[in-house]
Amino acid sequence: MSAPTIAALVPAATNVGSPALNITIFGVFVLITLGIVIRASKNNRSAADFYAGGRAFTGRQNGIAIAGDYLSAASFLGIAGAIALNGYDGFLYSIGFLVAWLVALLLVAELLRNAGKYTMADVLSFRLRQRPVRMAAAISTLAVCFFYLLAQMAGAGGLVALLLGIDKKSGQSLVIAVVGVIMIAYVLIGGMKGTTWVQIIKAVLLIIGAAVMFVWVLSKFGLNLSHLLGEAVTESGGKKVLDPGLQYGKSGLTKLDFISLSLALVLGTAGLPHVLMRFYTVPSSKEARKSVEWAIWLIGIFYLFTLVLGYGAAALVGPKAIAAAPGKANSAAPLLAYELGGELLLGLISAVAFATILAVVAGLTITASASLAHDIYNSVIKEGTASAEEEVKVARITAVVIGILAIFGGILANGQNIAFLVALAFAIAASANLPTILYSLFWKRFNTRGALWSIYGGLITALTLIVFSPVVSGKAPVAPLKTSASMITDPTVDFHWFPLDNPGIVSIPLAFILGWLGTVTSKEYNAAKYAEMEVRSLTGHGAEKATSH
Amino acid sequence: MSNDARTEHDPFVALQDSPEFADLRSRFRRFVFPMTGLFLAWYFLYVLLSVYASDFMSTKVFGNINVGLLLGLGQFVSTFVITILYVRWADREFDPRAAALATTIGDDHR
Numbered sequence: 001m002s003a004p005t006i007a008a009l010v011p012a013a014t015n016v017g018s019p020a021l022n023i024t025i026f027g028v029f030v031l032i033t034l035g036i037v038i039r040a041s042k043n044n045r046s047a048a049d050f051y052a053g054g055r056a057f058t059g060r061q062n063g064i065a066i067a068g069d070y071l072s073a074a075s076f077l078g079i080a081g082a083i084a085l086n087g088y089d090g091f092l093y094s095i096g097f098l099v100a101w102l103v104a105l106l107l108v109a110e111l112l113r114n115a116g117k118y119t120m121a122d123v124l125s126f127r128l129r130q131r132p133v134r135m136a137a138a139i140s141t142l143a144v145c146f147f148y149l150l151a152q153m154a155g156a157g158g159l160v161a162l163l164l165g166i167d168k169k170s171g172q173s174l175v176i177a178v179v180g181v182i183m184i185a186y187v188l189i190g191g192m193k194g195t196t197w198v199q200i201i202k203a204v205l206l207i208i209g210a211a212v213m214f215v216w217v218l219s220k221f222g223l224n225l226s227h228l229l230g231e232a233v234t235e236s237g238g239k240k241v242l243d244p245g246l247q248y249g250k251s252g253l254t255k256l257d258f259i260s261l262s263l264a265l266v267l268g269t270a271g272l273p274h275v276l277m278r279f280y281t282v283p284s285s286k287e288a289r290k291s292v293e294w295a296i297w298l299i300g301i302f303y304l305f306t307l308v309l310g311y312g313a314a315a316l317v318g319p320k321a322i323a324a325a326p327g328k329a330n331s332a333a334p335l336l337a338y339e340l341g342g343e344l345l346l347g348l349i350s351a352v353a354f355a356t357i358l359a360v361v362a363g364l365t366i367t368a369s370a371s372l373a374h375d376i377y378n379s380v381i382k383e384g385t386a387s388a389e390e391e392v393k394v395a396r397i398t399a400v401v402i403g404i405l406a407i408f409g410g411i412l413a414n415g416q417n418i419a420f421l422v423a424l425a426f427a428i429a430a431s432a433n434l435p436t437i438l439y440s441l442f443w444k445r446f447n448t449r450g451a452l453w454s455i456y457g458g459l460i461t462a463l464t465l466i467v468f469s470p471v472v473s474g475k476a477p478v479a480p481l482k483t484s485a486s487m488i489t490d491p492t493v494d495f496h497w498f499p500l501d502n503p504g505i506v507s508i509p510l511a512f513i514l515g516w517l518g519t520v521t522s523k524e525y526n527a528a529k530y531a532e533m534e535v536r537s538l539t540g541h542g543a544e545k546a547t548s549h
Numbered sequence: 550m551s552n553d554a555r556t557e558h559d560p561f562v563a564l565q566d567s568p569e570f571a572d573l574r575s576r577f578r579r580f581v582f583p584m585t586g587l588f589l590a591w592y593f594l595y596v597l598l599s600v601y602a603s604d605f606m607s608t609k610v611f612g613n614i615n616v617g618l619l620l621g622l623g624q625f626v627s628t629f630v631i632t633i634l635y636v637r638w639a640d641r642e643f644d645p646r647a648a649a650l651a652t653t654i655g656d657d658h659r
Contacts, residue, residue: 092599096592096596103585105632106631107581227613242618243603244599245603258600259597289636292632296629296632303625304622304625532559541651
């Protein structure tokens, strides 16, 4: 089938694939994973079980789960779509997402595993004053998780539009709610153990699915990448999709915006709380290292697949058909699947994409609820006196609350570009979390004031700049639409004064400077706790062990 | 000003002050800091070239494969290579030394 036929089908979205088949395949996935989650939950008694899966996963299992956690809907749907429409500039996203893992591998993963217990705040507050630092770390954890959740839920909405032929917002909202409820069930029943297994299964399915499409696309072009790229250019009407600059090269401002984005991507990963929490699910720092090694290989290979999938979608489906589809850029990969393997492959790939959203959302929810229960409820409110049972109970309740908030947020964010929303989460993580993580692991003199200034300063700056950026208001309408391309689609509303979409280039350096300034203006320093933290983080002495049943 | 009233007999402070620990720390930092500097420099060089030297990046090397694509794939290769190098170094050089020092503290002090 050639591109024009698909273009003809697209206006009636219901005709792309069979909604019944898509729902059936997805339903089978949910049933199988729920079964596994229930099995995995049999030993979910202690806090270490609920938050950290008993620390009993191997490095390889955790590495696959990390890939499952990280290769979100933004990676699969967003990047493939960005490459299909913007060519090379979409590819740049995936490079930032991958290279960022070296920060986690070299500087953060092992030291964090050795020094912490359940959450990012465990490490940040180790040698500083517990309550204020935990509070700050928990707040920034929640902020990052919230943006990331929004991105995933928005992706669910877009996907539904395409796959189930549900054009009405109310119908899409209902499906977002269903996704949210299933995710809450995973987290409540399975805790970290169940969530991890969902992520492992999903990662395997996603990578196999992408590999099949990768080989299929290449074989259509005689295994000749150059030939595929040439076709992509032709189908794009001669647009320079192979050269950098299509999306970000328009003006000096967009170039600066891209540098800001690159900074946020490469420094954000090692500050993502849901990624950091995964390092506690393995028994030792050596296994944490092995986790990152596996994750880097899987994620890298997956992004190489998406490069071919993106250009393949441009060459075989055509950018016009993709842009006209209900899910816009996000529908490039599913449309390509339909073009290659018809209804069945589309059904399989869409089920995998749904599973992706489900697994990532579950990981985010457990991270946010652990932070609320362990850091805010137990450490700040109860001053560490809550029992493990009480803490886990609070975590379960907050998981439900967060799930409900995610459903409403997802309904509101429905239709936003997902790769882009994720980039904002990365910017917040790189500004609010990473400076304090690095300072507390490597800078002897670092203290409480430095941490608070850096976390709150980075967080508030990043959030403020986002609110007053063109992301929220004031973007010019893109023809043929009359609505603004910003979150607030009314073109008459414009209160932006920060010129860039991504705040990273301002907020990240500022957070580093504030951390330094706060530290040198305060005399507090805890030599004994620093000695304990440094010795434990480097030698692994006294690191939390796996629980045995 | 300290907010912890531990004495100087703290085993962690003692170990932290020892030359063996200083050696472990400097070995670790001598590996990871230059490596971090290297990959960040290479990444930002690539980003800056993509943004400000798009003509150079658009130069065709063979067929439709241009410099930008090759350098982009080069980022994947360098990431994989650094991962392999670090894991090998950490398994062989770092772990045995770290484990040996960990046992010198003896029981779990917590």
